[in-house]
Amino acid sequence: MLETLLPILIITALALAVIGAWRRIRLWRQGRPSAVPLFKGLAALPRRYLVDLHHVVGRDKVISNTHVATAGGFVAAAVLMILVHGLGLGSSERMGPVLGGLLLLASATMFVGSLFVAKRRRNPPARLSRGPWMRLPKSLMAFSLSVFLITLPTVGVLPQDAGSWVLALILSAVLVWGLGEMVFGMTWGGPMKHAFAGALHLAFHRRAERFSTKHGGGGRSTGLKALDLDDERAPLGVEKPADFTWNQLLGFDACVQCGRCEAVCPAFAAGQPLNPKKLIQDMVVGLAGGSDAKYAGSPHPSQGLGGKPVGEHHGGPHGPIVAREGTALVDAETLWACTTCRACVEECPMMIEHVDAIVDMRRFLTLERGETPNKAPEVLDNLIATDNPGGFAPGSRMNWAADLNLPLIADLQQVDVLLWLGDGAFDMRNQRTLRALVKVLRAAEVDFAVLGNEERDSGDVARRLGDEATFQSLAKRNIATLAKYRFQQIVTCDPHSFHVLGNEYGELGGPGAPARYDVRHHSTYIAELYDAGRLAFSPWKGGRVTYHDPCYLGRYNGEYEAPRRVLEALGIPLNEMERSGFRSRCCGGGGGAPITDIPGERRIPDMRMNDVKETGAELVAVGCPQCTAMLEGVVDKTAEVRDIAELVADAIVMPSARPRRGERCSPGSRTEEVVS
Amino acid sequence: MRPEQQGIEMAVLVSVGRHPITGRARRADQDARGLELALCLEGRLPGSRIGLLHAGPRSEESEAALRGYLGMAADAGTGLNTLTLLEQPEGSDAIPALADHLSAAMPQLVITGTRAELGEGSGLLPYALAERLGWPLVNGLAAVEKVENGVATLLQALPRGQRRRLQVRLPAIICVDAAAPAARQSAFGPARRGELEATPGAAELDHELAGWQVAPARKRPKRLKIIRAASARDRFKAAAAKAEGGSGQVLEGVSSEQGAEAIFTLLHEEGVLRS
Ligand code: SF4
Ligand code: SF4
Numbered sequence: 001m002l003e004t005l006l007p008i009l010i011i012t013a014l015a016l017a018v019i020g021a022w023r024r025i026r027l028w029r030q031g032r033p034s035a036v037p038l039f040k041g042l043a044a045l046p047r048r049y050l051v052d053l054h055h056v057v058g059r060d061k062v063i064s065n066t067h068v069a070t071a072g073g074f075v076a077a078a079v080l081m082i083l084v085h086g087l088g089l090g091s092s093e094r095m096g097p098v099l100g101g102l103l104l105l106a107s108a109t110m111f112v113g114s115l116f117v118a119k120r121r122r123n124p125p126a127r128l129s130r131g132p133w134m135r136l137p138k139s140l141m142a143f144s145l146s147v148f149l150i151t152l153p154t155v156g157v158l159p160q161d162a163g164s165w166v167l168a169l170i171l172s173a174v175l176v177w178g179l180g181e182m183v184f185g186m187t188w189g190g191p192m193k194h195a196f197a198g199a200l201h202l203a204f205h206r207r208a209e210r211f212s213t214k215h216g217g218g219g220r221s222t223g224l225k226a227l228d229l230d231d232e233r234a235p236l237g238v239e240k241p242a243d244f245t246w247n248q249l250l251g252f253d254a255c256v257q258c259g260r261c262e263a264v265c266p267a268f269a270a271g272q273p274l275n276p277k278k279l280i281q282d283m284v285v286g287l288a289g290g291s292d293a294k295y296a297g298s299p300h301p302s303q304g305l306g307g308k309p310v311g312e313h314h315g316g317p318h319g320p321i322v323a324r325e326g327t328a329l330v331d332a333e334t335l336w337a338c339t340t341c342r343a344c345v346e347e348c349p350m351m352i353e354h355v356d357a358i359v360d361m362r363r364f365l366t367l368e369r370g371e372t373p374n375k376a377p378e379v380l381d382n383l384i385a386t387d388n389p390g391g392f393a394p395g396s397r398m399n400w401a402a403d404l405n406l407p408l409i410a411d412l413q414q415v416d417v418l419l420w421l422g423d424g425a426f427d428m429r430n431q432r433t434l435r436a437l438v439k440v441l442r443a444a445e446v447d448f449a450v451l452g453n454e455e456r457d458s459g460d461v462a463r464r465l466g467d468e469a470t471f472q473s474l475a476k477r478n479i480a481t482l483a484k485y486r487f488q489q490i491v492t493c494d495p496h497s498f499h500v501l502g503n504e505y506g507e508l509g510g511p512g513a514p515a516r517y518d519v520r521h522h523s524t525y526i527a528e529l530y531d532a533g534r535l536a537f538s539p540w541k542g543g544r545v546t547y548h549d550p551c552y553l554g555r556y557n558g559e560y561e562a563p564r565r566v567l568e569a570l571g572i573p574l575n576e577m578e579r580s581g582f583r584s585r586c587c588g589g590g591g592g593a594p595i596t597d598i599p600g601e602r603r604i605p606d607m608r609m610n611d612v613k614e615t616g617a618e619l620v621a622v623g624c625p626q627c628t629a630m631l632e633g634v635v636d637k638t639a640e641v642r643d644i645a646e647l648v649a650d651a652i653v654m655p656s657a658r659p660r661r662g663e664r665c666s667p668g669s670r671t672e673e674v675v676s
Numbered sequence: 677m678r679p680e681q682q683g684i685e686m687a688v689l690v691s692v693g694r695h696p697i698t699g700r701a702r703r704a705d706q707d708a709r710g711l712e713l714a715l716c717l718e719g720r721l722p723g724s725r726i727g728l729l730h731a732g733p734r735s736e737e738s739e740a741a742l743r744g745y746l747g748m749a750a751d752a753g754t755g756l757n758t759l760t761l762l763e764q765p766e767g768s769d770a771i772p773a774l775a776d777h778l779s780a781a782m783p784q785l786v787i788t789g790t791r792a793e794l795g796e797g798s799g800l801l802p803y804a805l806a807e808r809l810g811w812p813l814v815n816g817l818a819a820v821e822k823v824e825n826g827v828a829t830l831l832q833a834l835p836r837g838q839r840r841r842l843q844v845r846l847p848a849i850i851c852v853d854a855a856a857p858a859a860r861q862s863a864f865g866p867a868r869r870g871e872l873e874a875t876p877g878a879a880e881l882d883h884e885l886a887g888w889q890v891a892p893a894r895k896r897p898k899r900l901k902i903i904r905a906a907s908a909r910d911r912f913k914a915a916a917a918k919a920e921g922g923s924g925q926v927l928e929g930v931s932s933e934q935g936a937e938a939i940f941t942l943l944h945e946e947g948v949l950r951s
Binding site: 232236366367368369370371372377380381384385386391392393394467469 | 695702750860861868
């Protein structure tokens with residue numbers, strides 16, 4: 001009886017899955033068009049899955065092995081099952097036992113994997129969603145076990161007519177359950193949806209450059225795409241779920257609700273109303289239409305309530321995401337709580353890009369509704385009127401360096417290094433860092449200059465606050481200024497400027513000004529100077545030190561080594577925090593978060609300072625003006641906050657009194673060099 | 677919403693502002709507060725309509741600044757997506773053009789900032805308009821409480837946070853200054869989409885202005901308040917205290933010559949006039 005029943009069951013499940021897939025694809029295609037190379041993407045899929053995805057999943061060995069066994073077993077079992085039971089190859093004399101044997105092996109592997117899945121679900125950590133996910137291990141077992149059992153007769157371990165028809169019927173029922181979850185549910189919205197959507201998401205990812213290639217590691221890029229501001233009809237940001245591009249929607253749909261993003265999100269930990277996992281699920285709700293009542297994970301935090309109750313938010317693909325009044329899919333404060341630290345993006349096994357989606361939605365709120373919260377409108381107005389967020393007179397940008405005689409690139413026209421100061425030039429704390437950096441550059445006899453008052457804010461904050469118009473205005477003027485001069489590289493002590501100049505200006509360059517720069521963080525540059533033997537340090541005599549990785553240097557630009565290299569050169573032994581490197585916890589200063597200032601139960605910098613305290617460090621080395629400001633702002637902090645440049649400047653042993661180039665050379669002599 | 681509170685017709689006069697530090701054109705702070713007041717009022721009195729009005733030359737810079745006002749009307753339903761530009765050649769007098777337009781359009785409430793950030797900035801424009809149109813004027817407005825049966829109840833801001841409630845029959849002109857609520861954010865999208873409806877305005881050359889020399893305004897010197905206080909409490913009291921009008925005098929029922937004489941003497945004493 002099974003011989004007739006099995007092909008029918010399998011073919012039915014497959015047919016239903018195809019229909020479901022078509023419906024799901026239609027849901028995604030509600031999004032805006034986005035050109036992706038279809039075949040190239042599909043061809044890259046195996047590598048992206050096996051290398052990049054497993055690079056992330058592999059951080060947790062148990063889960064990684066579980067997933068390899070379960071998913072690998074499932075894929076193999078599914079294919080073999082179609083061959084053996086669906087197409088009846090199992091009864092062929094020669095192929096039968098071989099294929100059947102392999103199928104037994106695959107389903108057994110899957111069964112072992114599902115045991116581990118079940119074990120994890122026994123006492124699941126808070127970050128995991130419950131609901132339908134709790135039945136997944138049972139479904140996995142139902143599938144693998146029933147496939148195993150129905151295959152036994154095929155290989156002749158059991159006689160074809162073993163057991164009664166009652167047994168066969170029970171077995172088929174279990175198989176129907178398994179098939180239902182694994183095949184039907186994959187495209188109709190069950191937990192297994194992640195496999196279908198996830199695979200396609202990997203193939204058609206919006207930021208394909210993040211994946212490694214045979215030639216090397218993943219590329220650095222901004223996920224933010226420049227808005228077309230010249231076309232008046234081009235939409236400004238994302239108002240409705242259907243305003244996302246189709247592959248963004250596909251990406252949201254791939255979420256496995258593993259909650260890794262939730263576990264690392266600083267805003268969530270601070271009790272601010274943002275849970276990145278929930279946010280992605282909100283988008284899935286919007287994509288299909290409905291309310292979030294079925295969501296079974298941790299909600300967006302809310303003060304005093306222990307979390308925003310689910311079931312109150314609802315929406316559809318063509319309805320607003322943020323309501324003008326009342327509630328829609330998400331509340332605006334959820335979007336504004338994000339520090340754009342990319343911790344979630346770094347941890348997400350499905351390679352979902354939360355930050356870009358958040359900024360897309362912010363763009364609409366800022367550019368169309370004029371609803372940037374708190375001090376943000378003032379900051380944006382300042383940027384428009386004075387080119388710096390503080391509203392300082394642009395002509396006072398160099399006041400801090402009045403006594404330093406900094407060479408201006410306008411006088412020299414050409415230098416090796418253009419020192420980009422950033423808006424830290426207006427901040428008294430950061431001015432100390434800048435002075436230290438100048439001292440280092442001079443000690444190493446670097447040929448450098450600054451833009452001086454010609455420099456403007458890089459546009460970082462404006463862009464993260466969703467004000468793409470102000471960002472592009474600042475960026476284009478900066479690009480035009482930079483195009484006037486010749487330099488080998490830009491060095492900056494501000495990772496935000498670093499990221500924006502290096503990764504975001506490129507898209508905005510024109511034919512006359514390509515806007516591709518070789519930008520370096522000062523720690524990278526100092527490490528290079530040291531390696532080239534141009535700096536010498538006196539030995540470190542201080543106490544315990546730890547290092548805080550800035551998000552925009554580390555996760556955004558992959559620079560974890562250079563700062564540590566510099567500290568090592570200084571003779572400083574590092575006491576790493578538990579969350580360091582790519583897992584570094586944000587200081588709370590990015591993404592305009594200190595400006596929009598969404599209330600939470602704790603402050604992010606306080607939590608970070610606690611991490612510092614746990615290492616017993618008396619000093620925390622930093623490499624970012626924002627981090628410096630945030631960490632220094634912690635009340636009763638246990639450690640001193642010093643920028644790497646300051647530590648280097650303190651330890652520097654001045655080279656013997658050689659005449660120092662770059663410091664006191666007159667503009668005249670430099671101009672001659674340019675002419676020759 | 678009480679039935680007698682009907683929607684009203686408002687005209688907001690807006691000018692091209694100038695940023696105090698960089699001098700870049702922008703929406704003028706006080707005018708933007710005026711528009712904020714109008715937008716809030718419109719929210720409370722459904723059926724109200726706001727007309728945005730500017731008289732002056734059209735240039736790229738001024739257009740960008742004027743669009744800043746349109747960007748404030750991002751909320752759906754305001755229907756505020758045009759600004760009427762009474763186009764005038766450079767150096768024209770705005771008052772006749774505005775007065776002509778207002779007496780034809782007959783709004784019930786004209787809202788304007790107290791003083792322009794650019795040009796003469798004498799703060800006389802609202803008064804000159806009120807004189808021409810024969811409408812009452814209230815300055816230093818903090819809020820419009822209600823408009824009922826053609827009478828508006830207003831709160832006027834006085835020094836040190838005091839408020840005076842006034843009733844005024846419409847049509848009227850009201851001017852706002854820094855005491856009015858701050859203007860909302862201007863959004864890029866609506867600002868860009870909004871329309872500038874240009875009509876030629878009366879082109880009367882401002883002869884007096886033509887004869888003037890214009891220089892960037894400087895901060896006025898502030899009179900130093902000398903506080904001799906021993907404790908923080910005294911200092912706080914001194915800072916919060918009303919200005920002592922010790923040497924002042926109230927002139928009542930005097931002839932204009934006597935009044936002028938008194939002012940003249942005072943200006944001499946203060947060293948404003950030297951002879
Ligand atoms: S967004 Fe990514 S990290 Fe977060 S729950 Fe979904 S799959 Fe996991
Ligand atoms: S970028 Fe950082 S703050 Fe924003 S959602 Fe992700 S983890 Fe949370």
